[in-house]
Amino acid sequence: MTKLMALTSNMVRNKVKTIHGLFGIYVLVTLVLSAYQTLRYHVKIGGWIEYAEVVGAFATFIVFLIIVIRTEKILDSSTYRLIPITEGKLYTANIVSTIVAFLYFELLNLIFTFLLNPVSFIRGLNSTLNDTPLSILLIMVAMIFAMFVLIVALVTLMHLVNSVGTTFLPAIGQKITRVVMVVLSIVVVSYVFGGLQYLVSLIFTRTQVFNSDNGFWVATALSPVYVLALALVISAVNIYLLRNWVEIKVKAG
Amino acid sequence: MSNLLEIKNLSYSRNLHSILENFNLEIPQGQIVGLLGANGAGKTTVMRLIAGSFLYRRGTISVQNSQTVAERKSKVSFTEQASHLEMNAPLSKIGDFYNEIYEDFNLTNFKQLLAELGLKIDQKLNQLSKGNYRKFVIAVTLARNVDLYLLDEPFDGIDSMSRKKIIASIISWKPDSATILVSDHHVADIANLLDSVVVIKNKKVIAKEAANTIREELGQDIETYYESYYGEENDD
Numbered sequence: 001m002t003k004l005m006a007l008t009s010n011m012v013r014n015k016v017k018t019i020h021g022l023f024g025i026y027v028l029v030t031l032v033l034s035a036y037q038t039l040r041y042h043v044k045i046g047g048w049i050e051y052a053e054v055v056g057a058f059a060t061f062i063v064f065l066i067i068v069i070r071t072e073k074i075l076d077s078s079t080y081r082l083i084p085i086t087e088g089k090l091y092t093a094n095i096v097s098t099i100v101a102f103l104y105f106e107l108l109n110l111i112f113t114f115l116l117n118p119v120s121f122i123r124g125l126n127s128t129l130n131d132t133p134l135s136i137l138l139i140m141v142a143m144i145f146a147m148f149v150l151i152v153a154l155v156t157l158m159h160l161v162n163s164v165g166t167t168f169l170p171a172i173g174q175k176i177t178r179v180v181m182v183v184l185s186i187v188v189v190s191y192v193f194g195g196l197q198y199l200v201s202l203i204f205t206r207t208q209v210f211n212s213d214n215g216f217w218v219a220t221a222l223s224p225v226y227v228l229a230l231a232l233v234i235s236a237v238n239i240y241l242l243r244n245w246v247e248i249k250v251k252a253g
Numbered sequence: 254m255s256n257l258l259e260i261k262n263l264s265y266s267r268n269l270h271s272i273l274e275n276f277n278l279e280i281p282q283g284q285i286v287g288l289l290g291a292n293g294a295g296k297t298t299v300m301r302l303i304a305g306s307f308l309y310r311r312g313t314i315s316v317q318n319s320q321t322v323a324e325r326k327s328k329v330s331f332t333e334q335a336s337h338l339e340m341n342a343p344l345s346k347i348g349d350f351y352n353e354i355y356e357d358f359n360l361t362n363f364k365q366l367l368a369e370l371g372l373k374i375d376q377k378l379n380q381l382s383k384g385n386y387r388k389f390v391i392a393v394t395l396a397r398n399v400d401l402y403l404l405d406e407p408f409d410g411i412d413s414m415s416r417k418k419i420i421a422s423i424i425s426w427k428p429d430s431a432t433i434l435v436s437d438h439h440v441a442d443i444a445n446l447l448d449s450v451v452v453i454k455n456k457k458v459i460a461k462e463a464a465n466t467i468r469e470e471l472g473q474d475i476e477t478y479y480e481s482y483y484g485e486e487n488d489d
Contacts, residue, residue, distance in 0.1 A: 077337035084327035
């Protein structure tokens with residue numbers, strides 16, 4: 001039987017390889033764009049950090065999309081589904097490697113931004129630390145992490161439900177039923193995101209829901225836990241679907 | 254001889270279309286068994302169900318008394334396990350991947366099999382012709398040390414020289430105790446390889462016979478035996 005660690009480290013390595021490629025493109029685009037701005041509009045080299053931040057935000061979105069697509073492909077690929085390991089471990093290895101790969105990209109992004117202008121980077125960091133209490137910053141980081149896990153789990157849920165439909169619904173009229181299922185999935189996901197948005201707004205705008213500061217802090221500190229718990233529940237559903245309903249994707253021909 | 258594979262009362266549907274119904278099959282250890290049937294008879298589906306890539310709701314499948322699907326997967330090497338690989342990866346990297354993931358994968362055997370089949374380890378997957386790709390799939394499948402090998406149409410679309418090379422590899426690399434289930438609808442391609450044949454028709458096993466019995470007692474070759482069940486229906 002395949003070991004969870006062996007599978008996880010293999011998946012991490014494969015996804016990190018993708019990250020390196022994407023990060024290379026991001027660095028290249030940033031440098032070319034910044035150099036052009038310097039030559040054309042005499043922007044100082046110290047100002048390149050701003051272009052890195054703009055391109056970096058876009059790159060983060062692209063990396064997220066590509067890594068999530070790779071994550072989903074694993075779940076119905078015969079190469080991975082035939083590995084002698086339980087579906088729970090396959091799912092865990094897949095999601096853990098996705099998280100590690102994404103964090104790795106963000107780390108590379110931070111190092112790159114720092115190298116472009118260390119003084120400006122540290123000044124910005126100091127300013128953030130001075131303006132926002134450390135506890136709130138930590139909760140923000142925890143919340144972003146929890147939301148990332150939740151979003152990946154939700155995308156997987158939509159993918160797996162769609163995959164079940166492909167296998168079990170009648171071939172005739174399947175396009176229509178799949179459209180209905182996608183619309184339903186979007187409604188459910190939108191509902192969950194609505195709840196998340198409300199939760200985030202509670203943390204960062206301190207609305208008057210809480211009667212005392214104590215109550216506010218407890219609820220704020222716990223909110224990433226709620227989101228993570230929701231992600232775990234959805235993950236449990238995903239594993240159930242993988243184990244009992246989701247078959248490999250069959251190549252035509 | 255004890256049974257390596259036992260399938261009992263297996264039924265399977267896909268898209269509300271029934272493919273197998275009350276399918277029963279027992280295969281002893283150490284044999285090369287031909288799974289014969291026309292296109293769409295369910296040969297690939299049977300293999301996918303045994304390998305664990307398709308899920309069944311009625312019946313049982315057991316390989317060496319396996320209790321769980323993961324355990325069954327550890328005893329089966331299926332040609333489809335190599336069908337979703339990164340196409341721009343060199344064969345050496347793919348070998349490393351299997352070596353890391355499968356405890357029963359033998360990298361040395363894999364390299365020897367590739368060499369025997371005329372493939373170079375530094376070739377990329379997307380550089381292989383259809384025939385060479387089939388050889389690579391056979392090399393990956395046989396490089397695992399398992400109880401049951403499932404070869405789904407291993408000679409599909411390849412020339413006679415390549416076919417001979419693959420057959421030679423299958424014969425020389427098969428461990429004595431291992432069983433090989435090989436499917437094909439071009440029966441002549443695999444006839445000389447087989448210890449016994451299983452014919453699938455109408456969602457069931459309709460015949461199962463030892464190759465020697467077919468040749469010596471029935472006085473037929475395997476192709477004629479198969480055609481006696483399919484006759485003119487099989488237009489392939």
